[in-house]
Amino acid sequence: MTIERHGTTTRYSDVTAHDGIVYLVEVPQSIAANAADQTREVLASIETLLAKAGSDKSRLLLVTIYLRDMSDYDAMNAVWDAWVPAGTAPARACVQAHLANPGYRVEMVVTAAR
Amino acid sequence: MTIERHGTTTRYSDVTAHDGIVYLVEVPQSIAANAADQTREVLASIETLLAKAGSDKSRLLLVTIYLRDMSDYDAMNAVWDAWVPAGTAPARACVQAHLANPGYRVEMVVTAAR
Amino acid sequence: MTIERHGTTTRYSDVTAHDGIVYLVEVPQSIAANAADQTREVLASIETLLAKAGSDKSRLLLVTIYLRDMSDYDAMNAVWDAWVPAGTAPARACVQAHLANPGYRVEMVVTAAR
Numbered sequence: 459m460t461i462e463r464h465g466t467t468t469r470y471s472d473v474t475a476h477d478g479i480v481y482l483v484e485v486p487q488s489i490a491a492n493a494a495d496q497t498r499e500v501l502a503s504i505e506t507l508l509a510k511a512g513s514d515k516s517r518l519l520l521v522t523i524y525l526r527d528m529s530d531y532d533a534m535n536a537v538w539d540a541w542v543p544a545g546t547a548p549a550r551a552c553v554q555a556h557l558a559n560p561g562y563r564v565e566m567v568v569t570a571a572r
Numbered sequence: 573m574t575i576e577r578h579g580t581t582t583r584y585s586d587v588t589a590h591d592g593i594v595y596l597v598e599v600p601q602s603i604a605a606n607a608a609d610q611t612r613e614v615l616a617s618i619e620t621l622l623a624k625a626g627s628d629k630s631r632l633l634l635v636t637i638y639l640r641d642m643s644d645y646d647a648m649n650a651v652w653d654a655w656v657p658a659g660t661a662p663a664r665a666c667v668q669a670h671l672a673n674p675g676y677r678v679e680m681v682v683t684a685a686r
Numbered sequence: 687m688t689i690e691r692h693g694t695t696t697r698y699s700d701v702t703a704h705d706g707i708v709y710l711v712e713v714p715q716s717i718a719a720n721a722a723d724q725t726r727e728v729l730a731s732i733e734t735l736l737a738k739a740g741s742d743k744s745r746l747l748l749v750t751i752y753l754r755d756m757s758d759y760d761a762m763n764a765v766w767d768a769w770v771p772a773g774t775a776p777a778r779a780c781v782q783a784h785l786a787n788p789g790y791r792v793e794m795v796v797t798a799a800r
Binding site for chain 2: 694
């Protein structure tokens with residue numbers, strides 16, 4: 459069965475899809491922004507990537523959220539809670555971790571259904 | 573294909589399932605408990621959630637375990653090792669990370685087959 | 687549907703597979719080695735395990751890389767970039783986390799298609 463990929467570089471693809479499931483990882487573009495703005499940016503990118511792979515934000519299955527500082531938990535959640543369509547929230551983990559760029563305050567790993 | 577969800581709030585679902593695969597994340601209820609007791613609690617909740625989604629603990633595929641302190645590794649493993657049915661252990665990662673509530677000593681992310 | 691497992695102990699399996707998808711977690715053997723050598727070792731083990739489960743490194747869907755020190759990011763990536771077949775890179779997350787053994791500088795969690 460074919461693997462679909464978008465935004466493929468030497469290192470990673472922006473999104474992969476196979477047999478009805480979509481996989482993607484997203485980090486912020488604006489590394490000087492606060493957690494709320496970075497979360498908005500990451501979620502907007504996730505929507506774009508899900509669309510490329512034939513899914514959407516009402517089809518999330520599992521999301522892992524990495525926060526550089528857990529003190530951003532409430533700021534991130536305020537954006538997240540407003541973004542998730544009612545009744546469709548995925549299984550979700552949230553843990554604190556330093557990320558590849560010290561300016562990243564949030565990184566999200568998404569598994570979704572097409 | 574339909575997504576099945578249980579325990580859905582604005583923020584997360586306790587468990588999601590789609591096309592033969594179950595996804596869930598579990599944290600402890602008793603935030604003052606030690607790592608062994610929190611692990612017992614998390615694993616008991618995982619069993620309940622797997623049952624709701626038509627799976628069980630002999631059908632685990634991949635588990636990521638986050639520990640607040642890696643010094644709890646042996647205490648967590650003693651409970652884990654006794655809980656996993658012989659011959660059915662999943663692929664398993666274990667890493668240290670601060671979690672959403674400072675009282676959480678363990679969080680588990682589970683992918684299982686129905 | 688049957689779950690295939692290889693290298694199953696009381697605690698974990700080296701690799702599991704179900705319905706066209708392979709799941710595996712790999713840590714280094716040489717705990718005194720530097721990040722580049724540990725990455726080479728982990729990637730070689732991943733190739734072996736993928737082969738056991740009927741997949742290969744051109745079929746990766748999602749990889750999470752844990753680094754003990756993010757200062758090893760460039761050293762790990764140099765090995766990773768040369769290892770991934772052109773045009774087949776997976777969705778990839780990379781976060782910093784202390785791992786089960788203080789000598790582990792890298793741990794990788796892989797989801798791949800058969």
